[in-house]
Amino acid sequence: MLPLPSTEPAAAAVAAPESAYPARVPLWQAGAVQAGALLAVLALTTVVPAAVAVNTDAMTWALLQGIVAAALARVLGVDTWWLPIHALFVPGLVWALGFGLPPVYALAAFCLLASLYWGVSRTRVPLFLTSRVAAQAVAELLPQGRSFSFLDLGCGPGGVLASLARARPAGRYHGIESAPLPFLLARLRAALTARSCRVSWGDFCDLDLGQYDVVYAYLSPAAMAELWHKARREMRCGSLLISNSFAIPGVPPAQSVEAGGSRLLLWRM
Numbered sequence: 001m002l003p004l005p006s007t008e009p010a011a012a013a014v015a016a017p018e019s020a021y022p023a024r025v026p027l028w029q030a031g032a033v034q035a036g037a038l039l040a041v042l043a044l045t046t047v048v049p050a051a052v053a054v055n056t057d058a059m060t061w062a063l064l065q066g067i068v069a070a071a072l073a074r075v076l077g078v079d080t081w082w083l084p085i086h087a088l089f090v091p092g093l094v095w096a097l098g099f100g101l102p103p104v105y106a107l108a109a110f111c112l113l114a115s116l117y118w119g120v121s122r123t124r125v126p127l128f129l130t131s132r133v134a135a136q137a138v139a140e141l142l143p144q145g146r147s148f149s150f151l152d153l154g155c156g157p158g159g160v161l162a163s164l165a166r167a168r169p170a171g172r173y174h175g176i177e178s179a180p181l182p183f184l185l186a187r188l189r190a191a192l193t194a195r196s197c198r199v200s201w202g203d204f205c206d207l208d209l210g211q212y213d214v215v216y217a218y219l220s221p222a223a224m225a226e227l228w229h230k231a232r233r234e235m236r237c238g239s240l241l242i243s244n245s246f247a248i249p250g251v252p253p254a255q256s257v258e259a260g261g262s263r264l265l266l267w268r269m
């Protein structure tokens with residue numbers, strides 16, 4: 001395990017870091033923007049009927065709706081990354097309808113995405129995976145010469161757990177995941193690869209972090225402030241918090257480790 005410098009900076013850092021993100025995804029705001037754009041386009045057709053050709057096709061309407069929605073979102077100060085989503089949402093629907101596929105395809109696509117990204121509108125943590133190089137670097141950071149307990153917060157399909165269980169068999173590995181499909185894959189993988197891996201379905205906010213020697217998180221900037229509060233409340237003295245890529249606002253890590261294209265940030269509690 002790599003030596004860690006003093007953790008005093010982390011312990012003494014700002015006690016209550018604030019997330020730069022609002023607590024909830026403004027889904028209602030996205031709906032309101034699209035509804036507002038629709039009203040604006042409808043108003044245009046009634047107030048200035050001559051401005052719109054009678055035979056305008058569905059895609060032209062959709063593009064107009066998209067442009068108005070993106071402009072409205074911009075005026076309302078919505079995050080920039082939402083603008084292309086607003087611009088392309090209705091044109092995308094019209095484009096997909098053009099294929100004339102049975103509605104069951106749309107239902108299947110919706111179910112697949114929902115089972116992969118379940119709860120993301122609340123947690124703001126989508127699914128993406130730790131690279132093999134980063135998982136190897138995490139293995140190097142685990143305690144040497146003794147057994148230890150490890151938790152992957154939001155374990156996705158369980159790749160990190162499986163890889164660590166192979167590399168460091170002395171550990172007991174636990175993953176918790178709230179999205180159904182990744183959870184099922186992680187369960188299956190754990191059953192097939194290692195007895196030392198256990199996977200639960202649930203929200204890690206409800207899990208006591210005090211049971212673990214090492215807690216690993218690959219989440220998103222939106223989750224980090226709350227995670228720090230929880231870690232400070234619950235993690236044992238001397239245990240290790242590792243975040244892949246995402247910093248805790250106002251709390252410098254005790255150490256950071258480059259791992260391929262990723263950076264592991266470490267806090268000793």
Ligand SMILES: C[S@@+](CC[C@H](N)C(=O)[O-])C[C@H]1O[C@@H](n2cnc3c(N)ncnc32)[C@H](O)[C@@H]1O
Nearest residue numbers: 123125128129130154155156177178203204218
């Ligand atoms: C970026 S992925 C990381 C997956 C895996 N840990 C890895 O490194 O390959 C984050 C995962 O955390 C899950 N997640 C997010 N918030 C969660 C929560 N509050 N409780 C349980 N799982 C959560 C998401 O569903 C997603 O699968």
